[in-house]
Amino acid sequence: MPKVAILGAGAMGSGLANALVEAGWDVNLWGTWLDDHLIDAIEEGRPHPRINVVISGKVRPFRSAGLEDALDGVDVVVVSVASQGVPKVTEMALPGIAKAKALWLTSKGFMPVDGKILLLPDGIRSIAKAADVELPPIVAIAGPVKANECAAGEPTATIFGCKSRDVAVEFARAARSEHYCIEATDDEVGVEICAPMKNVYAIMLGIADGLEEKTGKPHHNLKAATFNEAVREMSILSTALGADPATAYGLPGVGDLEVTGLSGRNKVYGVRIGRGEGAKGALQAMTELEQTVEGVPALPLAISLVEQSAPQIKDRLPLLYAARQIVEEDVPDYAAVLARAVLPPKP
Numbered sequence: 001m002p003k004v005a006i007l008g009a010g011a012m013g014s015g016l017a018n019a020l021v022e023a024g025w026d027v028n029l030w031g032t033w034l035d036d037h038l039i040d041a042i043e044e045g046r047p048h049p050r051i052n053v054v055i056s057g058k059v060r061p062f063r064s065a066g067l068e069d070a071l072d073g074v075d076v077v078v079v080s081v082a083s084q085g086v087p088k089v090t091e092m093a094l095p096g097i098a099k100a101k102a103l104w105l106t107s108k109g110f111m112p113v114d115g116k117i118l119l120l121p122d123g124i125r126s127i128a129k130a131a132d133v134e135l136p137p138i139v140a141i142a143g144p145v146k147a148n149e150c151a152a153g154e155p156t157a158t159i160f161g162c163k164s165r166d167v168a169v170e171f172a173r174a175a176r177s178e179h180y181c182i183e184a185t186d187d188e189v190g191v192e193i194c195a196p197m198k199n200v201y202a203i204m205l206g207i208a209d210g211l212e213e214k215t216g217k218p219h220h221n222l223k224a225a226t227f228n229e230a231v232r233e234m235s236i237l238s239t240a241l242g243a244d245p246a247t248a249y250g251l252p253g254v255g256d257l258e259v260t261g262l263s264g265r266n267k268v269y270g271v272r273i274g275r276g277e278g279a280k281g282a283l284q285a286m287t288e289l290e291q292t293v294e295g296v297p298a299l300p301l302a303i304s305l306v307e308q309s310a311p312q313i314k315d316r317l318p319l320l321y322a323a324r325q326i327v328e329e330d331v332p333d334y335a336a337v338l339a340r341a342v343l344p345p346k347p
């Protein structure tokens, strides 16, 4: 039976824990110093507070002080914390990661390292290099996965991306169950670009829904044009950074954007902006509700990534730059800014 340590007992770490139990894995679930209340619920057999699903009694929970025990003898380590926690948790777990056969990553985001914006796997590689630790292969996990449905055993399609296709296939086979079904790709870069970018674009999809609430008139055409432009831009950026252009049109791009644009914190934030709450006011309201909007910190990092690593495509990313005007500059004519970015120009 393969053994895994999942680091982060939040929604996704816990959802994956249930999926891997169903696939026959031996699962350790480690909670960070922020997760004691989540571990309490898991230990007491109560529904997980973030996803309202009971975590399998076969999952072994560990509190933050028990990291070494959680990592003992595992085949795979999964980093499943919010992107801002990835550097610290990776550093803490490096001795265990180095002994594993693979490091999986459900976290989504970009990592600034010495002023340069890196994709998460490259950020992790640079942390390991600085510590003189040799890493096992990294498997980037993405796709349209809502943690609550994954935890509850609802049908779920996901994708494992690893530079070695053989490794991606090996683990996609090993982790598959009747409900958790996994594609394999060697396009690590494409998977890792789509994962955080779709959070930014989901905000823009939410704005179209908010405009409907504000005006009483449907804005489905605008939303569909926004979806189309978002996918095109993910593909353009991925291609510029060496990825397969098709990845953005598969589970990590179209698939994840669809599910993220239906519900979730990025979309809700966009709806608030569309309703007319203002980008700053809407963010404050989300913060007061303890709702982290991952697309907001990802936006300036995405723009820096483009300007550092692919400046030649800037003009082909109007929706990304419109997001900056709306979210960071809080422009009052956000509806017009969005429409200009996504409607085709005069031929």
Ligand SMILES: NC(=O)c1ccc[n+]([C@@H]2O[C@H](COP(=O)([O-])OP(=O)(O)OC[C@H]3O[C@@H](n4cnc5c(N)ncnc54)[C@H](O)[C@@H]3O)[C@@H](O)[C@H]2O)c1
Pocket (backbone or CB within 6 Å): 007, 008, 009, 010, 011, 012, 013, 031, 032, 033, 034, 035, 050, 080, 081, 082, 083, 084, 085, 086, 088, 089, 106, 107, 108, 109, 145, 146, 147, 148, 294
């Ligand atoms: N929820 C989903 O459906 C889903 C699906 C796929 C991927 N993801 C990704 O998985 C990651 C975790 O998301 P989630 O939904 O589980 O979030 P969550 O808010 O439920 O849990 C966040 C986890 O990160 C840890 N964390 C937060 N801030 C930290 C910090 N500063 N330092 C160290 N650890 C910190 C928390 O302790 C917790 O374990 C995110 O990057 C998210 O994009 C989520």
